[in-house]
Each structure stands twice: as C-alpha cells, then as structure tokens.
Amino acid sequence: MERAGYVMEEIPESSKAFMKLLTDHATNDRRFMTTEQAKSADGQLTAAQYGAFFTELPEQVRMQLIKDSGRCAR
Numbered sequence: 001m002e003r004a005g006y007v008m009e010e011i012p013e014s015s016k017a018f019m020k021l022l023t024d025h026a027t028n029d030r031r032f033m034t035t036e037q038a039k040s041a042d043g044q045l046t047a048a049q050y051g052a053f054f055t056e057l058p059e060q061v062r063m064q065l066i067k068d069s070g071r072c073a074r
Contacts, residue, residue, distance in 0.1 A: 002008050012018040023032040
C-alpha cells in the first residue's frame, strides 16, 4: 500500500484489530456503532430530509440501496 501512495502510520496486528480500528473511527453500519458515535456523527439527516434526498437519486441507485439494505420499496 505504501508503494501505491498510502500513508501507513499504524499496521494492526490482526484482521480483528484492523476492523476495530476502522469501526472505532468511522462507519455507517449501525451494527458496529455505539449510541455515542451515532449521536456525535458529523452528518445527520431527519427522516424527511433523507426521504427528499432519496427520491432525487436515480432509480437504479434507489433500487440498489433498497436491495442492499434488505428493506422493501415504499
């Protein structure tokens, strides 16, 4: 990765340590977030704001998000 230009300041000891490093800092996956992390997230949208944003996405993107989230289209 360093040869590709990435700065490697810390190399975790294991894949578990790597995942902890990632999820301790930034994730959108609430399965890996604490309540405190969710409350202090930089960007937060109300349901209405997200709905307005979502309806403006291209249909293909909306359908992929629905598929990926495992939720039914409304």
